[in-house]
Amino acid sequence: MTALLKIEGLTKAYPGVVANDDVSFEIAPGQVHALLGENGAGKSTLVKMIYGLVKPNSGTMTLRGQPFEPPEPRAARADGVAMVFQHFSLFDALSVAENIALGMENPPPMAELAQRISDVSTEYGLPLSPDMTVGDLSAGERQRVEIIRCLLQNPKLLIMDEPTSVLTPQEVQILFATLRQLSAEGTAILYISHKLEEIRSLCDQATVLRLGKVVGRCDPRQKSAAELAEMMVGSELRPPSRTPAEPGAPKLQVTNLSLPAPSAFGTALRDISFTVHAGEVLGIGGVAGNGQDELLSALSGEAATSGATVRLNGQPISTLGPNARRALAVLAAPEERLGHAAAPNMSLIENALLTGATRQNLTRNGFIDWAATRRFAEQIITRFDVRTPGPGNAARALSGGNLQKFVIGREVLQTPEVLVVNQPTWGVDASAAAAIRQSLLDLAHNGAALVVISQDLDELMEISDRFAALNEGRLSAPRPAQGLSIEEIGLMMGGAHGMEVAHHGTA
Amino acid sequence: MVRLEQRPSPSAFWTYATPILAVLATMVAGGVLFALLGTNPVAVIRTIFWDPLFGEFAFYYRGQLLVKAGPLILIAIGLSMGFRAGIWNIGAEGQYIMGAICGAGAGLAFYPSESFLIFPVMIIAGALGGWAWSMIPAILKTRFGTNEILVSLMLVYVAENILASVSSGLLRNPEGQGFPGSRNLRNWDAAANTEIITGSGMHWGVVAAFIAVILAYITLSRHMLGFQIRLTGESPRAARFASVNPTALILICMGLSGALAGLAGLFEVAGPAGQISIDFNSGYGFTAIIVAFLGRLNPIGILLAGLLLALTYIGGEAAQSNLGLPSAAIQLFQGMLLFFLLAMDVFANFRLRFGRVGVS
Numbered sequence: 001m002t003a004l005l006k007i008e009g010l011t012k013a014y015p016g017v018v019a020n021d022d023v024s025f026e027i028a029p030g031q032v033h034a035l036l037g038e039n040g041a042g043k044s045t046l047v048k049m050i051y052g053l054v055k056p057n058s059g060t061m062t063l064r065g066q067p068f069e070p071p072e073p074r075a076a077r078a079d080g081v082a083m084v085f086q087h088f089s090l091f092d093a094l095s096v097a098e099n100i101a102l103g104m105e106n107p108p109p110m111a112e113l114a115q116r117i118s119d120v121s122t123e124y125g126l127p128l129s130p131d132m133t134v135g136d137l138s139a140g141e142r143q144r145v146e147i148i149r150c151l152l153q154n155p156k157l158l159i160m161d162e163p164t165s166v167l168t169p170q171e172v173q174i175l176f177a178t179l180r181q182l183s184a185e186g187t188a189i190l191y192i193s194h195k196l197e198e199i200r201s202l203c204d205q206a207t208v209l210r211l212g213k214v215v216g217r218c219d220p221r222q223k224s225a226a227e228l229a230e231m232m233v234g235s236e237l238r239p240p241s242r243t244p245a246e247p248g249a250p251k252l253q254v255t256n257l258s259l260p261a262p263s264a265f266g267t268a269l270r271d272i273s274f275t276v277h278a279g280e281v282l283g284i285g286g287v288a289g290n291g292q293d294e295l296l297s298a299l300s301g302e303a304a305t306s307g308a309t310v311r312l313n314g315q316p317i318s319t320l321g322p323n324a325r326r327a328l329a330v331l332a333a334p335e336e337r338l339g340h341a342a343a344p345n346m347s348l349i350e351n352a353l354l355t356g357a358t359r360q361n362l363t364r365n366g367f368i369d370w371a372a373t374r375r376f377a378e379q380i381i382t383r384f385d386v387r388t389p390g391p392g393n394a395a396r397a398l399s400g401g402n403l404q405k406f407v408i409g410r411e412v413l414q415t416p417e418v419l420v421v422n423q424p425t426w427g428v429d430a431s432a433a434a435a436i437r438q439s440l441l442d443l444a445h446n447g448a449a450l451v452v453i454s455q456d457l458d459e460l461m462e463i464s465d466r467f468a469a470l471n472e473g474r475l476s477a478p479r480p481a482q483g484l485s486i487e488e489i490g491l492m493m494g495g496a497h498g499m500e501v502a503h504h505g506t507a
Numbered sequence: 508m509v510r511l512e513q514r515p516s517p518s519a520f521w522t523y524a525t526p527i528l529a530v531l532a533t534m535v536a537g538g539v540l541f542a543l544l545g546t547n548p549v550a551v552i553r554t555i556f557w558d559p560l561f562g563e564f565a566f567y568y569r570g571q572l573l574v575k576a577g578p579l580i581l582i583a584i585g586l587s588m589g590f591r592a593g594i595w596n597i598g599a600e601g602q603y604i605m606g607a608i609c610g611a612g613a614g615l616a617f618y619p620s621e622s623f624l625i626f627p628v629m630i631i632a633g634a635l636g637g638w639a640w641s642m643i644p645a646i647l648k649t650r651f652g653t654n655e656i657l658v659s660l661m662l663v664y665v666a667e668n669i670l671a672s673v674s675s676g677l678l679r680n681p682e683g684q685g686f687p688g689s690r691n692l693r694n695w696d697a698a699a700n701t702e703i704i705t706g707s708g709m710h711w712g713v714v715a716a717f718i719a720v721i722l723a724y725i726t727l728s729r730h731m732l733g734f735q736i737r738l739t740g741e742s743p744r745a746a747r748f749a750s751v752n753p754t755a756l757i758l759i760c761m762g763l764s765g766a767l768a769g770l771a772g773l774f775e776v777a778g779p780a781g782q783i784s785i786d787f788n789s790g791y792g793f794t795a796i797i798v799a800f801l802g803r804l805n806p807i808g809i810l811l812a813g814l815l816l817a818l819t820y821i822g823g824e825a826a827q828s829n830l831g832l833p834s835a836a837i838q839l840f841q842g843m844l845l846f847f848l849l850a851m852d853v854f855a856n857f858r859l860r861f862g863r864v865g866v867s
Contacts, residue, residue, distance in 0.1 A: 339744055340748060343745045363731055368729055
């Protein structure tokens, strides 16, 4: 079988870091090829070069035997390469068909385009109405818009960057069925992920990257997940040591919490109730955009609620603001690092003051003790291994993972009794993620009550005592995490948003 | 191919270097303009920037410098606090007028008493007048979500009409033979805002401006309120996470800028202007917006920017009368200064890169 795309010796260096170092691999027509690696291993840079977004420093690419050097994505698309990005580029206020037309070179008349969208969506089992407004769609449906946008170009190579991070397990099955069908028709798929089970079930070739270099090639179906992980990480990972303790007294109680949506594209919280005990970790899963941000702001105090909906040790705290709750040792770390958990253009010292002022006694009569604030910032940097030249650096100058360590460390070091975190290890490399999880577990071990909101189910299964899922602003009843099957979790997350029948014809 | 690349952190060097560079660029571009108008550019630049400070008549101009810079700095300091937090009080001119009317009115109510309490009462009334006028857009914004830019700006025109009304009505000088305008406060010792050092131009308003600079500096660098103001401007969502109450912050910042503008109006009417008259206001409230941005919303920067702008006004007037330049040319020159400053600002956050485009 001749290669569809052949990559030889591709190298791309940025100042201070070699993102790709002499990378070579081949993809055959119809092959589902996995690109496996940790965050920062160079997967994204590699596919950006194939898609014409980044120019390599050296090395060659050959597509169907012809030299392939796309100067821009338009040229790559013209040669039959399409890409579905991890972050969607869709306009909320426009319809599906309008969004797709915007991405086309010569869009056909709207009626004809709508017909083609319907045809493609039926053919590949991706039900989608062309007239729907994108703002009303779930993350999974939005991804379908992006996929159909690609399929309309009849691609020969489809690149998918972490496509399942926003999907429920059932939606993942629908996507996989579509990808298998495409593969059977001869479309090659380059599939980027760090989720090992997915790759084992879907892909028939894998190239493993570590620190920009190819460190292994294999047939993932022949390898165990542990073997793949070892190739990817290169060393034994220390999983967090969970010593399940007897849960203590109820700490944080939430009763019938409802909150209107903060904006047109936000999610309303509906009748949420749960209790977290001292020493317990409650994991909250769910697809992004189902009320995670809103739940965090109701618990942090950014959004006040009425009456006794939120109680600490039995005392209502629903109407208290963030600092008043911090004084009671209820702390939070939001998902969005830049612009919510931290101010991008402010220094790490100033960002340490942002949440630390109350509990660390960093002010006297309203005047800031900058020396003490600097010490607190330095303490976070040392204890959580934040890589930065110094605490005077702006938050935006830090990499995502390092800033995440800072944001989590800032709260953990303030000895919370209740800590609410959203996506604690998002974009953090594996060893740092393990350290963050361990620090959360240590907190619980010392009697704190933790609410961990995350989209990483593996993470939640690893550290949670009990598990619940958010779906359209509703929280399922928490259940003990031990012994939950992936199907049960999927159902708690709301199934496939009414799409279960999608593949009856092809399954 | 030239392109801009964002710096990881704003450059400290360029933050301070760009204002100087902007002044130099203004001199060059302005020089070209003046040369095209048929005057000697070197002479014009010297008349504007050098003569008022070190020329033959500098003893007169130097005093004028503080008289003009004082109200600009006082108003700009108040505005800068709000601007930093993303609260846009554009109506300082109206608050300045209302401060002058209330302050002068409070004083004139006691005419012809010579009590030493009259001037302090006028100061308090002036500040309250400006504060009250700024509370209108502030409360409308916090209660009904109106746009403070539009409301505060429109209230300037309301204030101008009130000014016209009181200067020919309520506050008109009974001994003024029917001419519009109040009694001259400078001729009334108890109410006069006199020069503290004769010939220096240093009146109580200038003292207030310097005190405002110092207090603003301390607030912004050492106090929680300053931190909350900066945080709100940087990132409103992070500010809410840090427990900043947006409503309180709007009321504080609008009130502060209104009170300082009112003070500036009072000191002007009791000092350099002397009386309430129909055309008493001379645009300090609007020019102060330029001063605030020219000074990068930094108290020390505003102090320097106020002095610089006052210098171009005084020097500009001298250039008009001595060299016969049209006033439009001087205004254009002042406009260039602002343009270059904002344009050069780019270099604090970006660096120039020469070479091929790379996308990352």
